[in-house]
Amino acid sequence: MRDLLNMEGKTVLVTGGSRGIGEMIARGFVENGARVYISSRKADTCATLAEELSASGECVALPADLSTSQGVDHLAAALAEREQKLDVLVNNAGASWGAPLDEFPEDGWDKTMNLNLKGVFFLTQRLLPLLRAAASPAQSARVINISSINGLRPPTIETYAYSASKAGLIMLTRHLAQRLIEENILVNAIAPGLFVTKMTTALVDHFLQETKMNRPGRPEEIAGVALFLASPAAGYTTGAVIPCDGGVAEF
Numbered sequence: 001m002r003d004l005l006n007m008e009g010k011t012v013l014v015t016g017g018s019r020g021i022g023e024m025i026a027r028g029f030v031e032n033g034a035r036v037y038i039s040s041r042k043a044d045t046c047a048t049l050a051e052e053l054s055a056s057g058e059c060v061a062l063p064a065d066l067s068t069s070q071g072v073d074h075l076a077a078a079l080a081e082r083e084q085k086l087d088v089l090v091n092n093a094g095a096s097w098g099a100p101l102d103e104f105p106e107d108g109w110d111k112t113m114n115l116n117l118k119g120v121f122f123l124t125q126r127l128l129p130l131l132r133a134a135a136s137p138a139q140s141a142r143v144i145n146i147s148s149i150n151g152l153r154p155p156t157i158e159t160y161a162y163s164a165s166k167a168g169l170i171m172l173t174r175h176l177a178q179r180l181i182e183e184n185i186l187v188n189a190i191a192p193g194l195f196v197t198k199m200t201t202a203l204v205d206h207f208l209q210e211t212k213m214n215r216p217g218r219p220e221e222i223a224g225v226a227l228f229l230a231s232p233a234a235g236y237t238t239g240a241v242i243p244c245d246g247g248v249a250e251f
Helices: 020-031 043-053 069-082 106-126 128-134 160-183 201-208 219-230
Strands: 011-015 035-039 058-061 088-091 141-146 185-192 241-244
Touching: 011 020, 020 035, 020 043, 020 058, 020 088, 020 141, 020 219, 035 043, 035 069, 043 058, 069 106, 069 128, 088 106, 106 128, 106 160, 128 141, 128 185, 141 160, 141 219, 160 185, 160 241, 185 219, 219 241
Parallel strands: 011 035, 011 088, 035 058, 088 141, 141 185, 185 241
Antiparallel strands: none
């Protein structure tokens, strides 16, 4: 039981892994022994973090813009050049856009949906050969989709595309779980609440009012949920959505 979350020998890809929740999760996997690939649109930021994390384990930068089909194909091909299997895919890359209802722009809608939902589906599709190579009845491969509490309940700010994309990601998680269970690939989602990131910095005080624990989440708390879903402890769990939100979605 003491070694239940040990990731030694596992290969993990974390998209949007250069900052925010992705960085928190990537750090958790590195420190628990996995070989971790992190991807983000900004190559320099990605490389800097990979170098930092490599001081405590193994981390490799694979920059890509997952809001485009070309970026998805590039990342899948780059990983396939380096690895013969992928044990864990963490689909974390995401974007948001806020605007009043009467003014919400089509380009903001498309940017958010393309990265948060379309990109997740097609990257998972492209990486199925590597996930299948890692999967067996004894040890399943894992896909972990990072949704949001705003996919479970409507937010009080006007981020219509974000909440819709995150709700769609929850249904996509369940649909993929139903299809891929027969191939020993388990698909689950995490619905984070408030964690202090570049995306949430300006709204921390606003979101704190909705958080029953009256504090943001800590990095190890979101990393721990991801590690659980990637570990043997979650070997009987698929199609699940786990809130990690300080009590927002539950009350």
